[in-house]
Amino acid sequence: MMETVVVLFTRDLRVRDHPALAGACAGARRVVPLFVLDPAIRPYGRAAFLAESLADLRRSLRERGGDLVVREGDTVTETMRLVRQVGAQAVHVSEDVSAFAQRRQRRLAEECERERTAFLTFPGVTVVPPGLLRPSGGGDHYRVFTPYWRVWAERERRRLLDAPGKIVLPEGLDAGSLPASQKGLLPGGERAGRERMTAWLRRYGDDYAEGRDDLAGDRTSRLGPYLRFGCLSPLELESLAHNEEFVRQLCWRDFFHQVTLAFPGITRDDYRPRGQRWRDDEQAVRAWKEGRTGVPIVDAGMRQLLAEGWMHNRARLLTASFLVRRLGVDWRVGAEHFFSLLLDGDVADNYGNWQWVAGTGNDTRPNRVVNPLAQAKRFDPRGEYVRRYVPELRAVQNGRIHRPWRLSGVDGYSAPLVPVE
Structure with a gap:
């Protein structure tokens, strides 16, 4: 049995069914759970959710006799600094897939080898x-x-693995400070989840x-x-x-x-290049981001994103399709906007889905076009979703909401940027 293992938490902020943590607790006398606030990782609109999740994780670890050690700086540098401080024989981490995560894992493996420390990756993401x-x-x-x-x-x-019953930290270790608590759009943490x-x-x-x-x-x-x-x-x-x-x-x-x-370049490179020529239209992009396209179902989705940091799955599909198919704007513009606002903004899901919609990804029908009017009639037949997020249209009768080319006379509501019939 090892004496001490450091478990680096990244985006696996729980104690139940956590293979890296369970493996450390089963194979070492002392376990040091670590989270590094790395300035290279921008939380965007997810800072409050992250702060609550870390606070909840610390509570769960303390209930088991341990704690969450928090450091700030480059993840690899701070992890190895802690390894040397506590004399750890191994570092455990949940394997991840983004380009950033893969680079981090390679660097950790190299540094651990240099320090003659075992480096093990585990499933769980x-x-x-x-x-x-x-x-x-x-x-x-x-x-x-x-x-x-x-x-x-x-x-x-x-x-499936149970949460560890007991966690023992090295004595005298400064746990560090959590990020300041904030009121989020959705409560974070394992308990809330x-x-x-x-x-x-x-x-x-x-x-x-x-x-x-x-x-x-x-x-x-x-x-x-x-x-x-x-x-x-x-x-x-x-x-x-x-x-x-x-x-x-x-x-x-x-x-x-x-x-x-x-394909870790999924955030910037076409998975399947199609030779598209994208339009550079700042005004159209701004209107799309602000929910002012003049197409009610698209505007409702974009305003839900701004208000809640979340968007209904069906609305994600039709708003993304509108940007790339109707406005002809590069999928990367939309993907970055979604990623910056979505509480569930995940590299693989976000960019994979955007490339699917744009025809540059894994869709077997790369020329697929989603008609926003047909989508509205099918999935919001009474216009309730539209009126919930587009207050200018709350007085408009149900049927007219799905005929946006006839809504230009509604006070405060724009005509469609492009034809959508």
């Missing part, structure tokens, strides 16, 4: 580890979702497929932020979910993670 499934015909990852889904659904899962998960599964879990696209009904889980920060185990969530369509969404998340592991 996804249901199935991103690099585990490979196409039988060759290649390092699946490029199309359906074949991946078939293999993923049949893959045997690892065992588990409460939401339990309540949503009880209420909507069985009929998710029937209600997930109802824009006004808002029956989606809103568990994305808790998965993004690892406050919930995606494997545990999958084990509790009985609706295949919901499980399929977790598979989509895993799919984009394995794509990102193989």
Whole structure:
């Protein structure tokens, strides 16, 4: 048994089903849970959620006799400084897939080797580890979702892990200060995530497929932020979910993670270059970001994002399609905007989905165009979602909301930027 192990938390802020933490507690007498506030990682609008999640993690660790050690600076530098301070024999970390995370893991491995310290990575960010499934015909990852889904659904899962019963810290170690607490749009942390998960599964879990696209009904889980920060185990969530369509969404998340592991340039480079020529239209982009396109369903989605740091899944699809297909704007512009505001802004999911919509990613129909009017008529038939987020239209009758070219006379509401029939 080792004497001391450092467990570096990144976006796995929980104690239940945490393989890196469980492995350390099983294999070492003393365990040092660490989180580094790295200035290279901009929290954007997620700072409050992160602060609450860290505070909740510290409470959970203290309940077990440990603590969350918090440092500020470059993650690798601060981790190795702590390794030397406590005389750790190993560093544990949950494996991640973004370009930044992969660089961090390589640097940690090199520094640990230099210090003769073991460096181990563990699963836990996804249901199935991103690099585990490979196409039988060759290649390092699946490029199309359906074949991946078939293999993923049949893959045997690892065992769910309990939270450690006891954690022992080295004596005299300064735990450091957490970020200042803030009031967020959604409460962060494992406790809040588990409460939401339990309540949503009880209420909507069985009929998710029937209600997930109802824009006004808002029956989606809103568990994305808790998965993004690892406050919930995606494997545990999958084990509790009985609706295949919901499980399929977790598979989509895993799919984009394995794509990102193989193609870490997903945030800036076309996964499948199509030779598109994008328009540079600052006024149109500003109108889209502010929810002033003159297309009610698009404006409602964009204003929900601004107000809540979240957007209904169906609205994400149609607002993204409007930007790249109708306005002809580079997908990277929209992806950066979403990433900067979404509480569940995750590199793999956000950029993978944007490239899918733009036709540069994993969509097998790269020329797909989503009609916002057809979407509105189907998923917001009474205009309730539109009126909720576009107050200028609250007095407009239901049917007219889906005919935006006839709304130019409504006080305070703009004509459509482009034809949408």
